[in-house]
Amino acid sequence: MRALLLTIAVVSAGIAAPAIAADQADTIIRGQYQSVLGDCSGCHTRPGGKPLAGGLPLQTPFGVLIPPNITPDAETGVGKWNATDFHNMMKTGIGHDGVRLYPAMPYPAYTKMNDQDISDLWAYLTTVEPVSNKVEANQLPFPLNIRLAMSGWNLLNFDATPFEQDSSKSTEWNRGAYIVQGAGHCGTCHTPKSFLGADKNSAFLKGASLQGWFAPDITGSMTSGIGRWTEDELIAYLKTGVNKHSIASGPMAEAIENSTSQMTDPDLKAVAVYLKSFASDTAAVQSVKPDEKRMAAGEAVYRDNCSACHGGSGGGAGPLFPALAGNSLVAQDSVETLVRLVLEGSQAVHTKGAPTTPAMPSLAWRLNDEQIADVLTYVRSAWGNNAAAVSSGDVTSVRGNLAQ
Amino acid sequence: MTNILPRKDVVIVGLGWSGAILANELTDQGLDVLAIERGPWRDTATDFNIGYAQDELRYGIRRDLFLQPTVETFTIRNSPSETALPLRDFGSFLPGNGVGGAGVHWNGHTWRFWDSDLNIRTHLTERYGAAKIADLEVADWGITGAELEPYYDRFEYLAGISGKAGNIKGELQDGGNPFEDARSRDYPLPPMQMTYAPTLFAEAGRSLGFHPFPTPSANLSQNYVNPLGIAMGQCTYCGFCERFGCANYSKASAQTTVLPVLMKKANFEVRTDSEVLHVNLDASGKSARGVTYIDTSGQEFFQPADLVILCAYGLHNVRLMMLSGIGKIYDPVSGEGVVGRNYCYQTNSGAQVFFDDKNFNPFIAAGALGQTIDDFNGDAFDHGGLDFVGGAGINCIPTNGRPIATRPTLPGTPKWGSAWKKATVESYKSTLAFSSQGSSYASRNNYLDLDPTYKDRFGRPLMRMTFDFPDNDIRMSNYVCDRMEEIAKTLGGKQHVISRRKKGWDSVPYQSTHNTGGAIMGTNPAKSAVNRYLQSWDVPNVFVIGASAFPQNAGKNPTGTVGALAFLAADAIRDQYLRNPGAPLVSA
Numbered sequence: 003m004r005a006l007l008l009t010i011a012v013v014s015a016g017i018a019a020p021a022i023a024a025d026q027a028d029t030i031i032r033g034q035y036q037s038v039l040g041d042c043s044g045c046h047t048r049p050g051g052k053p054l055a056g057g058l059p060l061q062t063p064f065g066v067l068i069p070p071n072i073t074p075d076a077e078t079g080v081g082k083w084n085a086t087d088f089h090n091m092m093k094t095g096i097g098h099d100g101v102r103l104y105p106a107m108p109y110p111a112y113t114k115m116n117d118q119d120i121s122d123l124w125a126y127l128t129t130v131e132p133v134s135n136k137v138e139a140n141q142l143p144f145p146l147n148i149r150l151a152m153s154g155w156n157l158l159n160f161d162a163t164p165f166e167q168d169s170s171k172s173t174e175w176n177r178g179a180y181i182v183q184g185a186g187h188c189g190t191c192h193t194p195k196s197f198l199g200a201d202k203n204s205a206f207l208k209g210a211s212l213q214g215w216f217a218p219d220i221t222g223s224m225t226s227g228i229g230r231w232t233e234d235e236l237i238a239y240l241k242t243g244v245n246k247h248s249i250a251s252g253p254m255a256e257a258i259e260n261s262t263s264q265m266t267d268p269d270l271k272a273v274a275v276y277l278k279s280f281a282s283d284t285a286a287v288q289s290v291k292p293d294e295k296r297m298a299a300g301e302a303v304y305r306d307n308c309s310a311c312h313g314g315s316g317g318g319a320g321p322l323f324p325a326l327a328g329n330s331l332v333a334q335d336s337v338e339t340l341v342r343l344v345l346e347g348s349q350a351v352h353t354k355g356a357p358t359t360p361a362m363p364s365l366a367w368r369l370n371d372e373q374i375a376d377v378l379t380y381v382r383s384a385w386g387n388n389a390a391a392v393s394s395g396d397v398t399s400v401r402g403n404l405a406q
Numbered sequence: 407m408t409n410i411l412p413r414k415d416v417v418i419v420g421l422g423w424s425g426a427i428l429a430n431e432l433t434d435q436g437l438d439v440l441a442i443e444r445g446p447w448r449d450t451a452t453d454f455n456i457g458y459a460q461d462e463l464r465y466g467i468r469r470d471l472f473l474q475p476t477v478e479t480f481t482i483r484n485s486p487s488e489t490a491l492p493l494r495d496f497g498s499f500l501p502g503n504g505v506g507g508a509g510v511h512w513n514g515h516t517w518r519f520w521d522s523d524l525n526i527r528t529h530l531t532e533r534y535g536a537a538k539i540a541d542l543e544v545a546d547w548g549i550t551g552a553e554l555e556p557y558y559d560r561f562e563y564l565a566g567i568s569g570k571a572g573n574i575k576g577e578l579q580d581g582g583n584p585f586e587d588a589r590s591r592d593y594p595l596p597p598m599q600m601t602y603a604p605t606l607f608a609e610a611g612r613s614l615g616f617h618p619f620p621t622p623s624a625n626l627s628q629n630y631v632n633p634l635g636i637a638m639g640q641c642t643y644c645g646f647c648e649r650f651g652c653a654n655y656s657k658a659s660a661q662t663t664v665l666p667v668l669m670k671k672a673n674f675e676v677r678t679d680s681e682v683l684h685v686n687l688d689a690s691g692k693s694a695r696g697v698t699y700i701d702t703s704g705q706e707f708f709q710p711a712d713l714v715i716l717c718a719y720g721l722h723n724v725r726l727m728m729l730s731g732i733g734k735i736y737d738p739v740s741g742e743g744v745v746g747r748n749y750c751y752q753t754n755s756g757a758q759v760f761f762d763d764k765n766f767n768p769f770i771a772a773g774a775l776g777q778t779i780d781d782f783n784g785d786a787f788d789h790g791g792l793d794f795v796g797g798a799g800i801n802c803i804p805t806n807g808r809p810i811a812t813r814p815t816l817p818g819t820p821k822w823g824s825a826w827k828k829a830t831v832e833s834y835k836s837t838l839a840f841s842s843q844g845s846s847y848a849s850r851n852n853y854l855d856l857d858p859t860y861k862d863r864f865g866r867p868l869m870r871m872t873f874d875f876p877d878n879d880i881r882m883s884n885y886v887c888d889r890m891e892e893i894a895k896t897l898g899g900k901q902h903v904i905s906r907r908k909k910g911w912d913s914v915p916y917q918s919t920h921n922t923g924g925a926i927m928g929t930n931p932a933k934s935a936v937n938r939y940l941q942s943w944d945v946p947n948v949f950v951i952g953a954s955a956f957p958q959n960a961g962k963n964p965t966g967t968v969g970a971l972a973f974l975a976a977d978a979i980r981d982q983y984l985r986n987p988g989a990p991l992v993s994a
Contacts, residue, residue: 310456310642310654319639320629322655347451357667358637360655361451368457 026125033126036119039185039269040112041261045069055079055133060106061213063199065142067106075132088124089117095156102152104142105160105199114165114184159200171279174268178276181269186261191217191253207280209334214403215252216338218331222280225333225388229282236274240265242355244321248331249360251343255351263353292379292391300380303373307365308381316385322360327385337378337392341400344374371397408698408706414440417697417711419682419726422507423965424951424972425717426660427564430634430668431976435984438673440709442699444477444681444718445504450661454510454651462808466649471511472496473503473719477681480721481857482913484874486738492860492868497914499751499921500649501719505678508719508919509659509965513648513773513805514624516567516658517962518558518970520587521551522785526958529785530795539795542878543748543848545957548929548938551587554970557977559590561969562622565658566630566638569593569622583619583778585786598627598641603766603838604777607802610896616781621803622966623774624658634667645806647773657773677701683864685714685730685948693988694732694948700864712987713947713979717972720954721854724924725869728856733925733935733944738851738872744935744943746854748923749871750959753798753844753879755907757890759899760816761836768807768835776803779893782886783961784845794881798844798961800890807834814839817903838897842886844907846922846959849876854924874911883907920964922956927971929992937992939978940971946990951975 037043046054046069057069073079080088083098091097095109103109112120140147165184167176182188193201194210209219209226219226228236228247235245240262243250250258262270305314311323318325326332331339349361369377375394382389415437418425429439448454448471464470473496481490502508522529524547530539571592572582579592597620600608608618625641632638641656655662668674679702686695686708696710716723727745728735736743779800780786789795806812814837819829857870875883887906894902928934931943940955942948951972953964982991 307457310644311639321631321637322629322639349451352666352670355635356637357635357670358655359666360637361449363451363455363457365457 029122029125030129031126033122033124035266036115036123036185037126038261038264039181040123040187041257042072044256044260046072052131052133052135054127054130055135056137059141062104062106063195064146067104068137068139068141069107070137070139071133071135072127073130073133073135074128075134078134078136079132080127081132085121085124088127089120092120092123094162095152095160102149102156104140104149104152105155108187108190110160110201111184111187111190113160113162114180116165119185155198155200159196159198172275174272174275175279177269178272178274181273182276186273188220192220207277209336211336211338213253214338214342214400216334216336217254218334218339220277222278222282223330224282226330226335227280227282228277228330230328230330231278233271233274233278236277237267237270238355240270240273241267242353243351244356246318246320247325247329249321249324249350251348251350252339258353259351263351263355290390292383296376296379296391297383299373300376300378301384303369303377304380307369308377311362316381316387321356322358326381327387329387332382332387333389335390337396338400340378341374341392341397342404344369344378345397345401345404366401371401408708410708411710413696413710413712414438415711416440416713416715417442417709418715418717419697420444420507420716420718420722421505421660421676421678422502422717422719423509423660423969425507425715426664426668427561427969427972428715428717428951428976428979429674430664431973431980433668433671433674435980436673439675440711441674441676442680442682442697442709443505443676443678445473445502445678447676447678448505448510448651448661449665450651450653450655454653456653459650459653460644460646462646462810465511465646465651466808467810469496469500469649471503471649471651473501476863477503478722478862479868481860481868481870483870483872484911486851486872490857490870490872493913498912498917499919500916501721501919505665505676506651506660510651510661511647511649512624512657512659512965513803513963514657515774515801515803515963516562516565516569516622516624516966517799517960518586518589519551519554519960519962519967520585520784523960523962524549524551524554533785534789534795538789541849542795542876543850543958544795545748545848545926545928545933547927547957548934549927549974554967554974555587555590557970557973558966560973561966563594564632564634564663565624565969566595566626566632566663567593567622567624567658568595568598568620568627570597570620572619581619583780584617585780585783593622595627595630598623598625598772598775599643600777601643601766601770601775601804602764603768603804604775604802606838606897607840607893608777610893611777611779611800613896614892616779616893618777618779621774621776621778621801623772624965625772625774626656626658632663634664636663636666638662641772641775643770643772643775645769645771645808648805680707682726683729683866685716685726685732685945687731687945691731692945694945713949713983715975716948716950717952719921720924720952721869721871721921723950723952723954724854725856727925727935727942727950728869729866732942732948735855736853738853741850742932744926744931744933746924747933748848748926748957749852749854749873750846750848750922750956751873751875751911752918752920752959753846753875753883753907754841754917755798755844755883755887755890756839756841756905757887757894757902758814759838759894759897759902760814760833761838761899763836764838765835766804766838768804768812768837771804771806773805774803775805776801778803782889792885794878794885796845796847796879796882796961798842798883798886800840800842800886800893802838802840804839816901838899840890840893842883842890843918843961843963844879844883844886845961846879847876848923848958849878852876875907875909877909880907880909920953920959922953922959922964925950925954926957927955928957931994937990939982939991940975941978941983941991943990943994947988949975949979
């Protein structure tokens with residue numbers, strides 16, 4: 003992100019030159035903000051690499067895709083594209099020369115973006131430093147590697163309806179909806195997918211598994227969603243990576259660093275207003291209480307390994323260690339993220355508002371699968387938490403996946 | 407062959423408390439800053455991992471986080487007439503190593519020195535006459551308590567110190583230290599929850615007319631976010647502070663208060679596992695060109711820089727000055743020379759009270775959790791009829807109940823075997839210990855210089871330490887021990903033991919890592935190595951930060967003052983030095 007800002011600074015410095023008029027500079031700066039909303043660098047920039055010159059491989063259920071170089075380099079980037087090519091790609095998933103993109107590129111969300119925002123974004127992309135870096139994006143196995151297959155996928159799954167304002171809702175709500183459904187493409191991670199990899203729109207934002215993480219439910223559910231978060235707490239989370247309920251980890255930490263922490267305060271407010279407008283399920287879900295022996299075993303593991311930071315009663319410690327009591331991440335149906343955090347540890351993201359980057363150490367060397375299952379069973383059931391028990395097989399499977 | 411690197415605005419030697427504070431302040435000013443650190447990178451989750459941070463054998467006994475003598479040691483002797491021999495294992499003091507330095511494994515006692523500690527020569531001469539200190543080399547710091555106050559305040563708020571003010575803007579505060587100088591505001595956090603032993607100690611002290619108060623602690627009583635936005639956690643009272651890194655972000659250190667912000671700055675860089683061999687001077691010897699360092703592969707590098715700031719442990723600062731030719735080395739015979747003079751230490755003693763009917767649960771503890779009585783510290787009491795100057799804080803700070811090292815036994819108990827085991831079981835929970843931490847005043851024959859015989863792994867001479875407790879300090883310590891005995895008697899118990907300090911400093915048993923002086927600050931360039939801004943008199947683009955600048959040591963832990971001096975030097979560099987780089991801030 004710093005590199006992006008530097009690029010802008012260079013462009014801004016060039017405003018005095020006759021080549022770039024002031025209104026063009028405005029367009030480019032607006033476009034740069036669109037790239038923040040869309041988190042382009044999250045996929046298209048390698049950690050430590052040149053901005054937008056191609057990213058790390060994405061592991062999809064269908065195989066590996068590598069986010070391509072989208073700098074204006076003529077041979078290896080998008081230097082030969084024009085504004086119309088780009089507009090069509092964002093709207094339909096069909097790029098320059100009719101090449102069909104795979105929906106790992108979230109064009110099913112970007113299609114909701116309006117023409118002005120797409121055109122600003124293109125204006126910005128033409129100004130970033132061209133980098134020669136050839137990326138073979140398509141690493142999928144046959145027959146999925148035949149891009150033409152995507153025409154059939156689009157026919158079945160792709161809805162090109164533009165974003166529609168809901169006139170019964172506030173301007174703020176509509177702005178939030180536009181960001182969440184469009185550029186922000188929240189559903190790309192948080193909405194469950196069909197067997198064809200398309201969003202299950204009936205389960206919008208109810209949580210999904212991808213790349214070895216479970217992107218949690220961010221609907222209004224009181225147990226697994228963000229029903230207990232206030233608007234301000236949600237804003238704080240998106241802006242800093244930390245609030246009293248949670249500390250971001252995994253891909254969300256990256257999204258916060260590259261995207262949401264850079265959003266304007268009014269946009270964050272709009273996103274929060276929209277996400278908080280989802281209905282809350284106030285009735286607590288009844289899950290079967292785990293047997294007492296497992297709870298006792300889990301509590302013992304908890305006291306020895308977790309309580310120093312997370313507190314004897316799961317209360318956490320301010321912005322440093324998240325509370326586990328009432329923590330929605332703890333209560334997800336899938337324990338994939340939870341097990342992963344215990345096995346691998348995690349470090350909070352560095353943002354201006356929350357610079358500390360506290361870390362949870364890996365406990366993989368210290369706890370076996372059964373102990374981890376016990377302690378997570380305890381955590382998911384103690385202090386008012388009410389989520390299903392964890393089996394040691396669940397832990398074994400995550401441990402196995404991480405080892406690969 | 408030496409590799410020549412691109413120049414930097416500032417090179418900082420050592421990334422502990424001082425180095426981190428200076429680097430953060432000067433990068434805020436826009437300078438391009440490089441820190442070169444001899445030891446490894448260290449961070450909380452990896453190196454002070456909650457899963458093994460409390461391994462007493464690894465950290466407490468084998469001293470995993472400390473400087474090893476194969477890397478650097480010192481030769482030692484008690485007097486100039488003896489031949490010094492190298493310390494082959496550290497004992498009496500334990501210098502740190504790696505990022506965070508000794509600030510990683512300190513206990514966290516965070517004191518302010520008083521104006522009468524800083525202005526000491528003037529103060530004692532006015533109160534008692536010059537003859538009273540004729541045998542001592544005590545010197546004024548060149549800075550007053552009021553001038554240092556804002557810098558103490560900044561350090562305490564950076565570190566989240568937990569305590570109770572005794573004097574806010576001249577108004578005495580109930581429950582605080584009535585002897586402290588006025589402070590501008592209270593500590594950022596309230597005192598820690600008191601455990602049983604210090605509570606009894608305070609009651610006994612109060613009944614004798616003394617003024618106990620909670621020891622100011624860098625173990626945090628509550629969650630805290632410091633002025634840099636960095637969050638720290640409430641201490642869990644686990645009792646693994648000294649010799650250990652804190653796994654809970656609860657003990658102030660460079661790691662928990664500065665580095666999360668500093669490390670993200672584009673104009674800051676640290677090179678770890680790289681040892682600075684010397685500061686390079688130009689042909690005139692009046693200006694530093696940069697530093698030469700060596701990495702673990704044995705490659706030598708010359709790092710040019712406009713400004714060099716020595717922020718290593720005090721003893722290492724002094725040795726680097728000697729090896730670089732910055733300032734003349736002190737000679738006790740002629741009394742001339744500035745580098746190496748006024749080496750001081752700490753004059754400590756201990757007390758134990760054994761009970762039958764009390765359970766102190768000593769494992770519920772923290773490094774700075776306790777009570778202090780300052781009635782006999784510094785010049786808080788009248789020395790008119792006494793044969794010494796100086797004093798000691800009397801501290802009941804049960805820092806730990808660790809299973810290997812904390813084994814109090816009654817006098818006469820065998821040192822091993824079943825009788826010893828039985829005795830340790832009986833005394834473990836029911837023994838109350840307290841101690842005095844006494845001032846250490848400079849005398850002519852306590853000093854540092856280069857050893858004529860012994861060299862380090864790079865062929866550089868080791869530094870030689872010549873030290874014994876001055877008679878003045880022994881008399882002081884005995885007087886304070888008498889007061890401790892009064893407290894011990896008041897506490898009751900079946901038996902008490904007072905361990906008095908004796909002449910003949912012994913380098914083996916652990917005493918204190920409060921080695922001070924050697925590159926002292928002052929007003930006279932013939933008797934001090936650095937001016938009141940910690941700037942070298944002889945090479946003005948070198949600053950030397952740390953307890954090396956203390957002209958003598960007070961009866962208090964030095965870290966608070968080291969932190970304050972770091973902020974003082976940073977302000978002086980930013981507000982004065984950078985306007986006219988390379989010029990002295992005080993004319994000689």
